[in-house]
Amino acid sequence: MAPDASSVRSTERLDANIPGAFPDLYSPSQASITTHQTSLSQALYDRRTEYTRARNVRIKVGTWNTASQKGTEQDVGEWFVRGKGVEESLAGLGVSDTAPPGNEGRESVAAQEARHASHVPTIPHGDAGAVPGRDEVDIYALGLQEIVDITSTTEALRPYTDPTNANKWKTTLEAALPAGYQLVAEQQLIGLWLVVYASPDVFPQIKNVSTTSVGTGLMGYMGNKGAVTMRIVLGETTRLVFINSHLAAGADKAALDRRNWDAAQINSRTRFDPIVDSLGSSQSTGEGLGEEEFAFWFGDLNYRLEGMPGDDVRRLLTVHTKDMDANEEGRPSTSGDSGYDSKHSTESPCDALPLPPDLDPASLQTTITSLLPHDELHQQMKAGKAFHDGWEEGPIRFLPSYKYDVGKVGVFDSSEKRRCPSWCDRILYRTRASKMRYDTKVREREEARKRDQEMQAKGMDMPGDDDVLYDYDPDTDGDTYDDYDENEDPEPEPIVTKDDLSAEILLEHYTTHMRILSSDHKPLDAIFSLKYDAVVPELKAAIHGEVARELDRQENEGRPSIAVVVDRATGTSSAEDKDKTDSSFEGVDFGDVKFAKSKKRNITIANTGRVPATFGFADRPVDQDQQAGAFPNWLSVKFDREPDKSGKSRPDDIHEHFTLEPADVINVELKLKIETLNAVRSLNEGDMTLDEVLVLRVENGRDHFLPLRAHWQQSALTRTVDKLIKIPEGGIRKLQHQIPSREEVKWSVPREMFRLTDAIEDLTERTLAEWEMTKSEGEKGPWQDNAGWPFVRPHSRLVLENGHQDELADLYDALDCDTPFADAFKQETRPNEKVEMLAEVLLTFLSSLVDGIITKSLWEKLEESITTREKSKQPVTSDDEKMAILEILTTAPNHNASFLLILSFLQNIGNQITEVSKPKPHTTRTSTELPASPQAKVRRRTLSKVPEVAIRQLIVRNYAVVFGDVMFRCKEEARMKEKDKALRKERMIRVIELFLNDEN
Structure with a gap:
């Protein structure tokens, strides 16, 4: 069952601070490294x-449970690096049962035990070493x-790993290592510590080092139990x-199951970093256990002797520990059942030759062989419950490593x-x-199981019990763990690496260091000889x-x-464009770019190869704030032919594909147009530039990069009122390359606003007068069908599509340049169309004002005043309402003046249209002939019966709705109800209507 969201979040919180916790499976995996062409x-x-x-x-692998005893770090360099502390008579694979040269004068067991103290090393004096070490x-x-001390709750729950203890061990190890040996890496998890050193010759061959840890202790993830792991790549x-x-401690069945669970968790949760070769090529996306050529699993696995009485085992083994020092007589026992006082078995005088150890019933090897069938680790491997997937162990020819009295050589607990x-x-x-052999067996058994199920489903008779070649039950039998001869020396095992290169490994030594006294565990080490094919970097580069x-050829x-x-x-x-473009630029230069003015450039794409070329514009590499896709939102691309039909799979980042035969060409038109106020504001403030690179992707060919650039011309749009009133005559474009020495206030209202309102008034008056003189009988002006004209134009898009886009762009340019x-305007443009375009420019200008005519702070005060009046339910005259509004607006003089200018302008326009719309003498006009109200729903019964008054009401209402949207700024409240939003909008409209209804 998948974890629910709450459990995932709680796990993530724990994982954030606890070493050895479960890996974060919900985080984005690491970004993969770019690979070479296949x-x-x-x-x-x-x-x-x-x-x-x-x-x-x-390779020398060593393990030791130090039992958090003081002074244990003093012994590690001697036994692990210099090979000391081995008792040859009780040693394992690769160690002679006689003392090597140089060990003849080694300190006796009794003397060694007698001087034991935590502040001095416990290595026997005069020990020359019996296991290879040093260089x-x-x-x-x-x-x-x-x-x-992992039994301490404080240590187990510590949210970090204290390196202080590990540093003591590193100091001792590095003092014992030969000169030039270097630290490859280390990893610590509470009391677990793994460290690897390499010789000067081997260290340069080691790459892609990755360390990790898995905690399996308290609650299944704490670091008091678990593993620390390292992956390296040789050559x-x-x-x-x-x-x-x-792994988990304990001698009962529950402890055994927990050890198996710990091992399975370590196996499944261990993950390493991706491997990158010397050429920068990624060879993996992160690996787990089982993908390596050689693995070494060591430590306190805590598997015990199953079903064996402890006293009996101690008696059996102590028989072999009592004679460790042949030169010592009468050594007293420290354990009642130690067997030090046992009788020696006598050898028959007629025995000409000694028996081999595996045939001698009194030998240590025979005793060990009799105990090993009770070893839980071997049992679990044979049962397929732990370490059964290819793991091997060398012959065990040494005494158990646990548990001894601290300070004693061979005295069990x-x-x-x-x-x-x-x-x-x-x-x-x-x-x-060996791992591949195991995987093959599992796969073959699964295939056999599926075949059996298919045969049963078809009703085919299955073989009888007598006909079955073998019967495998995974719950009881598990995987096989081949029994091995404890006396048989291992042979080198040849393997094939992932790169199909040869390698082989040989176990040379596997023994304990019985004469290390500082812990209740004896240290254990193994030496492996590894032969492998290594990459020679210079040859590989060549x-x-x-x-x-x-x-390439x-x-x-x-x-x-x-x-x-x-x-x-x-x-x-134009000639002006030619002067401002840079001929040395290798890309597409659009020159100067203005708001709403489109610029076009052409490119030609030709197939210069010998085979058909399929290509298309691919997604650009973009920053976080940029628009994804093949083109930025201010650019459109048009080809002179249709794209290919989508018949076969194409790269996902190419949106349209075109195929050219050899020597064929295709023409492409690039059009740049800035038409959103957000883009204008970003360009004005320098947060955005018109520098871009298009990616032209050729299938099975190389990418082509097409740079684009343009020079933005500053606009009066998206400014504040306070900024605009300081711009001198000549417009904002005049200041594009200079900073005024003094920012003095030049105008009471933005000059752009004054120029637009003045021009619209003048053109409206001329349009109405011209219409009166030239109209034909029954002809209606646009204002007679539209009470919001010229600010509400239902067909404005159609007008613009009818060839007026350039005129509109030139109007914005004139606004910015103060021309x-x-x-x-073109000569053939009709007067009413001129008014409509200017009205659109005015509305765009007002809506672009960052602070608005009525700022957020002003509106908060206005809304508070209006709300107070509404709650009082006292009748208030229109004049009182207006005075209350003006008192608030006077705190911002420039905004107040701008507000009054706009309202005076709207009054004049409304008066002109109302006057020309009055019914002429001797004519009647019914309510059905009133102009439409496109911007506001108005009930006919609320209108005056007097036609010109009704027309005026409709005009005022439409103007108030239109300008309410562009003049006011208020705080956006995401949770504001639609009812409250509508009420706020109606209050804004009411403010404008108060002043527009004033006939004076």
């Missing part, structure tokens, strides 16, 4: 044997457990993974708990080959260059190729 990677891969060479490396090892991988070919884990000795600390390893050049011959030519001759529309509006 053909190049494949060609380079095919020649991999030319740039790889065989290398050998020796004989190339890679040291050490995993420690319980370097802090760009061979992945190595080191897993240091501490003598405390009241008298814990049963167990091989809790283990080092497992897995090769890619072959990469050869491959790239050869592929092959691809260029059959690769689609196009050329893009900017047509500068026809791209400019006569009359110069913008």
Whole structure:
């Protein structure tokens, strides 16, 4: 069942501060690294044997549960790096049962135990070492457990990992390592610590280091139990993974199940960073366990001896520990059942040859062999419940690593708990080959199961019990774990890496260091010899260059190729444009750009190759604030032919595809037009530029980049009243390249507003007079059918589409340059159309004012005053209402003057239209002949019976609705109800109507 949203959020909160928590599966995965072209990677891969060479490396893996004992860090360098503390008579694989040269004078067990103290190392004096170390090892991988007290709730719940304890261990290790060995990486999770060092020769070969941790302790994710993991890549070919884990403790069935659960969690939740090779190519998108060539899983796995009485096991094993120091007589016992006082078995005088250890019933190996069938780890591997997917372990020829009395060499737990000795600390390893064999078995069994189900579904008889070759029950049998001969030395296992290169591994040593006394666990280490094919970077770079050049040569011959030519001759529309465009610019230069004025440029695309070329404009790489898509919103593109029909799959980022045959061409028109006030404001304030790059994508060819640029001409639109009243005569365009020395107030209202209202009044008067003189009988003026004219034009779009776009753009230009509006009109343009276009410019100008005629603060005061009057329910005259409004507006003189100018202007226009619409003498006009009210719904019964008064009412209402939208600014309230919004709008209309209804 998928987790609900609340559980996901709670997990994310915990994961944010707790080490080893579950990985965040809901966060966006990491961005993938750009890959090389597939053909190049494949060609380079095919020649991999030319740039790889065989290398050998020796890896030493060590594990130790320090039980958070003081002074344990003093021993680590001696046993792990220098190979000391091994008791040869009780050692494991690769260690002779006789003391090596140099160990003859080693300190006795009794003397070593007698001087034990937490402030000095416990390594026996005179120990020369019995396991390879120092510079004989190339890679040291050490995993420690319980370097802090994990039983402490404070430590377990600590939201961070304290590196102080790990630093003590690093200091001791680095002091013991040979000169030149370098730290590869480290990872800590509460008491778990994993560190890897490499020799000077091997360190440069190690790349793509990735560390991670998985907590499986308290509540399933705390770091008191779990694993710290590291992935490295040797020679760009061979992945190595080191897993240091501490699984659940306890000897009961529930503890065993929890150990298996811990291991499964570590296996499923471990994730590494993507692998990138030396050429910058990503080889993965993040890996888990099982994808590596070699893995080493070690630590305190805590598996016990199942069903064995602890006292019996101690007696069996202590028989072999009592003679560790052959030169010592009468060593006293520290455990009642230690067996130190047992009798030695006598050897028959007739025995000519000693028995092999595996045949001698009194040998240590025979005792170990009798105990191992009770080892829970081996049992779980055979049952397919844990570590069954290809993991292996070397022969166990050493005493259990747990549990000993601290300060003693071979005295098992003598405390009241008298814990049963167990091989809790283990080092497992897995090769890619063994993991693949396991996966193949699982796949074959699943296929067999499906075939059986299909046969049963078809009613086919299944074989009888006697005919079954084998019967497999995954719940009881699990996967197989091949029994191995404990005395058989392992052979090198050849494997094939992911790059199909050869590698092999050999386990040389696997032993404990019995004579380390500072913890109740004995340290354990294993040495592996690894042979692998490593990439030689210089050879790979040289072959990469050869491959790239050869592929370029092959691809260029059959690769689609196009050329893009900017047509500068026809791209400019005027001499002025030609002067302002830069001929040295390699892209499309639109020159000076103004509001509402379109600019066009042409480009020609030609197929210059030998094969058909399919191409199209692809999505541009855009910033967060930019519009996604192939083109910015101020640019439109038009081709001179239809695009290809969508017959086959195309790249998702190309919207229209065109195919050109060799030597064919296609013409493209680019049109730039700024027509939104948001764009004008961004351009005025410098938040947006008209610099862009179009991406022309050719299928199976290279991308072409087409730069665009234009120079924005400042506009009076999207300014504030306070800014506009300071602009001197000549318009805002005059200030484009200069800053006035003094920003003095030049006007009481914006000059642009004054010029527009004056021109509209003048043209309206002339239009009405001309209509009176030239109208034919029965002809109506537009104002006679539209009470909102000239500000409400139902067919305004049609008018603009009828060839007036350029005139409208020139009117905005005249507004910005403070030039006569009359110069913008064509000779054939009718007077009423001129008025309508100017009215549109005025409305656009007013709506663009950032602060508006009535600012947000002014409207808040007005609305408060209006609300107070409404609540009082006292009759108030229109004059009193107007006086109250004007008292508030006088606090902002320039806005007040602008408000009164607009209302006076609207009164004059309304009066002119009302006068010309009056019925002539000896004619009658019914209410059905009143003009339409496109902007406001008006009930006929509310209108005056006097025609001219009714017309005036309709005009006032329409003007008030139109200008209420453009003059007022108020705070946007997202949760405001529609009813309240309508009430606010009606109050704004009422303010305007109060002044327009004034006949004086």
